[in-house]
Amino acid sequence: MQRIGVFVCWCGSNIAGTVDVKAVSEALSHEPGVVYSINYQYMCSEAGQNLVKDAIRDYNLTGVVICSCSPRMHENTFRKAAASAGLNPYMVEIANIREQCSWIHKDMPTATEKAIILGRAAIAKVHLNAPLMAGESPVIKRALVIGGGIAGIQTALDIADAGFEVDIVEKEPTIGGKMTQLDKTFPTLDCAACILTPKMVDCAQHEKINIFSFSEVEKVKGFVGNFHVTIKKKARFVDETKCTGCGECTAKCPVKGVPNEFNLGMDNRRAIYIPFAQAVPKVATIDPNYCNMLKNGKCGLCAKVCGAGAIDYKQQDQFVEREYGAIVVATGFNPIKLDQFDEFGYSQSKDVITSLEFERLTNAAGPTSGTLLRPSDGKHPHTIVFVQCVGSRDTSGCGKTYCSRICCMYTAKHAMLTREKYPDTDVYVFYIDVRSPGKNYDEFYRRAVEQYGVHYIKGMVGKVAPRADGKLMVQASDLIAGEQLHIEADLVVLATAIEPDKTARPLATMLTASMDTNDFFTEAHAKLRPVESPTAGIFLSGACQGPKDIPDTVSQAGAAAAKVIGLLAKDKLTTNPCVAESNELMCNGCSSCEKVCPYGAITYLDKEFRMPDRTTMVRRVASVNPAVCQGCGACTVACPSGAMDLKGFSNSQIMAEVDAICQMK
């Protein structure tokens, strides 16, 4: 018989407000095996923990039940307290009477009764608990960063500076991400390229950083400290080790009409291309959809002009196997498609553009060399209308319900810079609310209004109608004046909502990392663990976790790096002892468990068993590698013969809990 202590926490009024904690500790004191039962205001406080420790020593407790908040919150706290008093930490059970009881009930008798039942279930389980010993697993001292935008770059640099190896996997031919396409950055208006490209070069030159450009993560196996990753290096038909980035091939390539992704299709590139002058790595890539040589074997001009002999039309996708201790997701964002927002006429007029296209039109390296010209006729626009919240904060079901967070500030920047460079231009901004809560952000926005004379109008645009003479008729409401406005504009700029990159969803599946309904990665705790995924060893950097501007992205990237460094600095990790175990006497070797194991932790052995009459028999039985098993429990459910059991959550323990809950008293 166990000697069990019960500790009922008030959690201030969080629990005690709806649960009669005294009645709970009194009722549970009569349960079989309970030798000590007490309630206290804050069990997690030092004094509360001392209550637990002292009781373990004074009453020779062999099991402890804490009736408190979710085990996700304080299970570890109480396990540590028990261990310091000499009790095996796995002899502690938590009955969650806060999230699953006091917070969801209003009626005190109901909540009290439920708390007692939950306490009884935990006591029933502790009776069957056995001391467990945690093992150790080694940590591979290398990190993988998926995505080479500003988030991935900053995370990689910070990890590498701490002395650990980092691989960056970037799906595009160059690292740099969206920030390479921006012109100036708020609120200080420094040029994006001037602050980003040195970091890209740092990555390339860092001896601890290895860049896999034009590559994608193909497969992920393993667990924290021991990930096995297959990286697909997509065929770029150019030997990276030989290409010098001289640009001879891109100048001579005869296929000229390929829409240039870097300028969002507003100008053209060749079939062989380097995305932009500061690309890292500065290596050419052949686009197989347009290259004549790859399509029909007729051309080969680039191979002829390449002095380095780097062109390789026969190149295939390559697969590289690498091992990592930690993985950082930094897959970033994209503006949404505007199919659902035809009222703004994006598909009907070239002069209705997105804000990212506006960045290219004002960027010195863009299609107009930085002169703001209308895409339709190349003339200077004299009236520009900016529309905010296109697809953001949308309740119609056409866009996103969330705020994209960056649009208010970049629109203020666009409006301000337009007025600065072209003072003869009338600039209107339509907004729902102007959100400018960052450091020096509101001052920045006010400068646009007060110093630069941008017309900010609270209200939404209902329709943009392209007129035969090239003008855009903007129909909008001014909510403050309470009137309809009709503005003849030359250019309309849509502050398009942003969404996670499309590669994020399949990647999350590979990583078993969770996502929210908008496909943003979820963090382990919204406030206290914002850069960790709930899956151990997976970290989050940048806009893959939620919309973010550059300052926030860089902060989060550094925070993710700090968490990775903390992990890689350890030589060994304590493993979770709550792993699966196969009862060889009952196992019939059917392989059901192996098929469902997501970690590859189950192998089969041919084992000799003693049989009656001094005979022996060789049978195939399952064997679990405890270093690989993550204790998910999938195998215990799949096992048809009941041979597979999870330590700490055995079938008999779970059934004992169910029995205790169902028992009428």
Place this chain on the structure above:
Amino acid sequence: MIFSYYPGCTLKTKAKDLDRYARLSAEALGIELRELAEWQCCGGAFSMAKDEIATKLSSVRALADARETGLVTLCSACHNVIKQTNHAMATDADFAMKANNYMKLETPYNGETQVLHYLEMLRDVVGFDKLAAAVKNPLTGKKIAAYYGCLLLRPGKVLAMDNPENPKIMEDFIRAIGATPVLYPYRNECCGGYVTMEDKNLAAKKSGTVMQSAVEAEADMMITACPLCLYNLTKNAPEPRLPVYYFTELLAEALGVKEA
């Protein structure tokens, strides 16, 4: 192919052409339109009030009567009311229960009937390619501006006919009868509707914007499915005005069934 057919009041009075040419064309295309027996006025506007039951009952009656065949509508306003009522019967259990209790039908009605606008029938049942093949007198060279108005397509998720902000069903129809569609930005804006009863100037302003936009786009004529739109465009819109026809008239002409 047989469909039940709901003409609506206006098609029996002011908009007889819309109705007549629709029937002639359907016959030519091998579709039998069976006018519902004892149909009643749709009410003319779908009440947004959730607890408004009585004005929607005539639509429920028509829908229930067309259970076996599906229901083809033609007037934009009738289509709007009937399709929205059907959606409410299928998705709003409270409304459906009250309507059924009131109607005392032998079998309760819960939005099973498929409601097709005549244009949808042309697109989805006949097929614009088949229609093009059946055309005897193609309207080659005619530049036609399709006018959708507001009721035919909205609310977009309920009517589910086309993208209300950038529709193409009427343009595809215009191509099928051999003419050239003219795109103009105000083709899905309101003509002023019933406001003409109250404020002629406002109706003139609204329909004028539409008309002017079509004139600027250099169309020869406009087509519509809505009697009220036709009224506003031809009576309220200021000059210069394009001729406005019901789309069924041009359809009948193209199919060679329009009487001389």
